[in-house]
Amino acid sequence: MSTKSRVHKSPRRKKKSPQSSVPLARGQKQRFQNRLLKWYKEHGRDLPWRKTSDPYHILVSEVMLQQTQVDRVIPKYHEFLERYPSFEQLADAPVAEVKQTWYPLGYNIRPERLHSIACETVARYGGQLPNDAEELLSFKGIGRYTAGAIRSFAFNEDAPILDTNVIRVLHRVFIAQGEPKSQKAALWELSETLIPRGKGYDFNQALMDFGATVCTARDPYCLLCPMKPFCKTYPFDAGK
Template sequence: MSQHKRLGDAIAQSKESSKIAQNSVSPWVNLPSFVVEELQQTLLDWYVSQGRDLPWRRSQDPYAIWVSEIMLQQTQVKTVIPYYQRWLVQFPTIEALAAADQQQVLKAWEGLGYYARARNLHRAAAEIVKTHGGVFPADLEAAMALPGIGRTTAGGVLSAAFNLPLAILDGNVKRVLARLSALDRPPNKAIKELWRLSEEILEPQNPRDFNQALMDLGAILCTRRHPNCVLCPWQRHCRAYNLNVQSELPMSESRAPLPHKQIGVAVIHNRQGQILIDRRRQEGLLGGLWEFPGGKVEPGETVQDCIRREIKEELGIEIEVGDRLIVVDHAYTHFRITLNVYHCRHLSGEPQPLECDQVRWVTLAELDQYPFPKANTRIIQALKQSEIPT
């Protein structure tokens, strides 16, 4: 029997059980007010003693909170903290960020991944300076009109900075609410209902702490793998707990395996001991970052042939492919890649940016000045440890 069918049956049976129905929380049914009040009070009480002490919670500056919200998308708290602290030293205000060069912004973000977040922060800072006098707008619609700010980020920033009664629905909150309501489908198939539930339980007098508490509940107790229901302030009203299906919820989307691409990559050396790098076009994945040139290996093609072909097409030059430097595996959200990296020698032609924004010859020491995607930083490490071919 499939996971969905078994869970669906358990949840359906529970609807007939008067005990659970009495205490049930369903995203599409209004909750009794006493349940809402108990959920609010117990969560806020728990937060006072168990909430996390995080650097951005000591600030009510919407800019600092906004930076933390963007960094925390897709990235864990412990990774974010040093980036957040360095960022605010380097770009202490919205004006400072808006005035910075995109290369500085991408360099400060290097290693955090999902670089569209950094480009959007930068663009939004410029927009705030232009349209809102450098002050983060205290208004949901205006905040959501900025690049990279969706409803949950806007709700998170505005509730934390201005105590506005706006709900949130990030990944942690989706999981908690899916369990609270014993949601009978994957959360992404019930977004409207989950937003309604998040709005319904929000404590309107103290949305700042309530939203932070909700995020902490997901991060500390209602975790993805082993929800710690014994310590949970919501145990009494949690439908998943009462049905004993908390470890099986939320239901997962059935996913096809990620496509896997083989990539040929050239580290091209010239007679002066320099290396050729190119800057990716602004639009698309990793836009604006620098990389070693190369491309996808076509069916029936060797990696060496691929590298020669790609370099001719992308840069208009002839090269000789030499020894292999390193093989790097990397996974993005929607696909995996294997970078097959080879030392290459420049033979003829002036490199031109035919399929990228810029090309540049740099020394090994100068590579550190440029923002590179994570997979490329492993190539740089290998290059520093290798013998450079003559």
């Protein structure tokens, strides 16, 4: 059961229904949604940051997971939150101490950015992270993916995400041609278009888990994949 925290919410804006420039076969969108959510219900990973909706906790987990494997992040996530349980306490700590607590995760620009975000959150928003996309993107250290993850996992909004795993899954299933990194604009559109209304949290978590455990980079489990009847890359050929 997710726990709730008091958060700074910006006024909601009416949004048009998202459209994707990637053509989808009739019924493909719904089949993908249904199969992915069913798979996630049975095989989704039990991760500590999925037991909270606290924006601070979600932010810490997302920053830690950048360039670092899940099994290395879990113990440090608990340690970090025990030492700095809120934006205010992180902002009050010396940067050198925060970097020492972060060790040995590496990529030490990350704790510096996290500390900077904490200071800005306290100064501008009274310690409550906003949910508005533009406001989140105004923070140095919060990019489009992290903003989408915060909106999706902390505020339960239908916000798109696009990390390495999601890029791989969407490109293999729906595109299969060209270099994925050169098609990010289309993949962002696709990520948003595919979200079932009101299910952004589970759908996005499912996408990441599916890419991490089934549709893996080098040796995907294609024979067990629920998407193989309509996946444009099936059967996967590592030589291509």
